[in-house]
Amino acid sequence: xxxxxxxxxxxxxxxxxxxxxxxxxxxxxxxxxxxxxxxxxxxxxxxxxxxxxxxxxxxxxxxxxxxxxxxxxxxxxxxxxxxxxxxxxxxxxxxxxxxxxxxxxxxxxxxxxxxxxxxxxxxxxxxxxxxxxxxxxxxxxxxxxxxxxxxxxxxxxxxxxxxxxxxxxxxxxxxxxxxxxxxxxxxxxxxxxxxxxxxxxxxxxxxxxxxxxxxxxxxxxxxxxxxxxxxxxxxxxxxxxxxxxxxxxxxxxxxxxxxxxxxxxxxxxxxxxxxxxxxxxxxxxxxxxxxxxxxxxxxxxxxxxxxxxxxxxxxxxxxxxxxxxxxxxxxxxxxxxxxxxxxxxxxxxxxxxxxxxxxxxxxxxxxxxxxxxxxxxxxxxxxxxxxxxxxxxxxxxxxxxxxxxxxxxxxx
Numbered sequence: 238x239x240x241x242x243x244x245x246x247x248x249x250x251x252x253x254x255x256x257x258x259x260x261x262x263x264x265x266x267x268x269x270x271x272x273x274x275x276x277x278x279x280x281x282x283x284x285x286x287x288x289x290x291x292x293x294x295x296x297x298x299x300x301x302x303x304x305x306x307x308x309x310x311x312x313x314x315x316x317x318x319x320x321x322x323x324x325x326x327x328x329x330x331x332x333x334x335x336x337x338x339x340x341x342x343x344x345x346x347x348x349x350x351x352x353x354x355x356x357x358x359x360x361x362x363x364x365x366x367x368x369x370x371x372x373x374x375x376x377x378x379x380x381x382x383x384x385x386x387x388x389x390x391x392x393x394x395x396x397x398x399x400x401x402x403x404x405x406x407x408x409x410x411x412x413x414x415x416x417x418x419x420x421x422x423x424x425x426x427x428x429x430x431x432x433x434x435x436x437x438x439x440x441x442x443x444x445x446x447x448x449x450x451x452x453x454x455x456x457x458x459x460x461x462x463x464x465x466x467x468x469x470x471x472x473x474x475x476x477x478x479x480x481x482x483x484x485x486x487x488x489x490x491x492x493x494x495x496x497x498x499x500x501x502x503x504x505x506x507x508x509x510x511x512x513x514x515x516x517x518x519x520x521x522x523x524x525x526x527x528x529x530x531x532x533x534x535x536x537x538x539x540x541x542x543x544x545x546x547x548x549x550x551x552x553x554x555x556x557x558x559x560x561x562x563x564x565x566x567x568x569x570x571x572x573x574x575x576x577x578x579x580x581x582x583x584x585x586x587x588x589x590x591x592x593x594x595x596x597x598x599x600x601x602x603x604x605x606x607x608x609x610x611x612x613x614x615x616x617x618x619x620x621x622x623x624x625x626x627x628x629x630x631x632x633x634x635x636x637x638x639x640x641x642x643x644x645x646x647x648x649x
Contacts, residue, residue, distance in 0.1 A: 238644060241337040246318050246484075251513035251535035253278035255342050260308045260544035269311040269336065271318060271328075273406025276368055277302055279306040282532065283397040284371040286562055289378060290402060296368060321488040323506050331591045336559040340546045341502075343485055343496055343511040347478035347530065352387065353595065356449030361456035362472045365392055370416030374473065382406060383473035385459040387446050389416040391561040393475030394429065397438050398564040407438040408467050410459070412445040420559070421570065422580055422593040425605050429563065432589075434565060478530060480515040493517050495528040500540035501550035510545050512538035521554055523575060530540065531559045556620045558613070569613040572620045575645030581632040584609060592616075615639045 243259060245252045248270060258268050271412035272278070282299040288294045305312050315330040327337045351357050361381075363374045374396075378384070384400045388394045389411030400407045415426035416433075433440050441461070449472055450458040459469045480495045490504050491497040495517035502510045502518070513535035517528040538557040544551055558571040566589065574580075577595040584591030592612040595603040601624070604616035615638045619626070624645050630636050 241326065241339045242269065243342065244336055244338040245270045245342040245344060246311075246328070247342075247346055247513070247515075248278045248314075249344060249346045249513065249535065250278070250281065250299065250537045251346070252342070252344035254510065254536045254539035254581065255344060255543055256305075256310045257300065257308070258540045259546065260310070262543050262547055263550075264543075264547055267311075268309065269313060270305075271313045271316050271330070271336070273315065273317040273365060274369070277305070277312060277314070279368060281367075282560075282562075284363055284368060285392055286399055287516060288368075288371055289375050289396065289399045292346060292375060292379065318484055321484055323488050323490075323509065325447035327553065331377050340508040341506075341510075342506045342539075342546065343509070343515060344513050344535070345481040345484070345511075345515045347514040348481045349474070350477050350479050352446055352476060352481075354446055354448045354481060356451050356456065359449055359451040359489065360454055360455045361451075361470060362449055362474065364474050365396060366478065374471075377471050378403060378405070380644035383468040383470050384408070385410065385467055385469040386438025386475065387459070387472060389413070389440070389442075390419070390475055390477065390479070391417065394433065394471065394563050395561060396473050396475065397433060398436065401436045401438055402564065408469075409433065409438055409440045410446055410461065410467075411440070411442050411443045414443045416440070416442075417561075421568070421605050422574070422579075422595065424586060424591075424593050425607065428586055428589075428607060429566075429568070430565070432566060435552055440510075441532055442537070456550070457585075480528065482515060485515075492521045493526060497526070500552040501544050501545045502538050503550065508546065510542040512542045518553065520573075521552065523573065527573075530555055531557060533558050556617060567607045567608055567610070569604065569610065571613055571616045572601070574603040574605075577602050579628060581628045583612060583632055583634060594628065595630055596625070599625060599627060611639065615642050618642045 267448040278299045319331050321328045349366040384405045384407045386397045386409045397407050397409050398515040445462040447460045461468045482492045485496045486492045496511040498511050498516050498518050516593050517526045520527045525538045563570045574595040577599045580595050592606040592609045606613040
């Protein structure tokens, strides 16, 4: 069945997990992981936090190099795929090499989006997605004094918090009227606005970027649409990502806000799957196609895609969860709040330890937790089991939610 073997394109969390899962699922044929990066697959979340703070901080490999050797997984580093011939079962690398395959997995991830404004390509303007970008940002942070962060999402706020810990003057520009507006509750947005301001960052909401000002090819200031000029010898742009779909589209695969896959991670092409930040998939609860950007999603989809390649497909039903560490505060989210009609708070916001439970009617949809890991973990159990305690119960701290979840799941 696999004379030429399986090729995985992409060395992020999804690609590495797919390789591991294929071996754990019993596949013993040729297996190659191709990545354009120079490093073996590594952990991405620390890049905006611990990695930036300490020049001596090393990359954290997802798996040691010996794992790939032991499991006969061929690693091709610094190898860029430029085209895929689906009919011929081959892909071409930038150096001209051609690799044949019987099965193909695309885990090409996403890239940081740059603003379409004057000065976006000046020296000192950074994005953060991969380790090469993190190294460049870390080097510049050592000497920078005035840091402007464009975008009040996870990456922007994580870098803002890290820069403040390093003693930098930090300004955050957010075009919307609240922070992390696409993904968290109003209470969470307001709380993190207060936190970042208390840490010393100047956070400006409803303030779109106008242009980036340079002198001698290097950024010296950031200007808002309203004309305010803010000194900057470093600008970090965190305004979202674009899925890496170009080679998939050129090969004839359907692209719809990502490489389109079905609920088993299969594309329309035979023996071709795709996973992670680069794919859109039909969500079983929402009833529509979505694309998720998270480590957990990439890893869980990779596990399912391995089974699909080996002829044992299963529908993807994992509950999504996310996290963001900003300063000494941990934000954890589980589920998707789309369609929520009410939200209740468990705990005290002023204690910096609380959760917001989102409901559509009486059905629990999602939970956002600040420094409440126990709520997050029980939320994952509740949502996975389809259990919806009432809003009143979730808001009542005298109720043991963990015990309730255990009791209900044992009875069903």
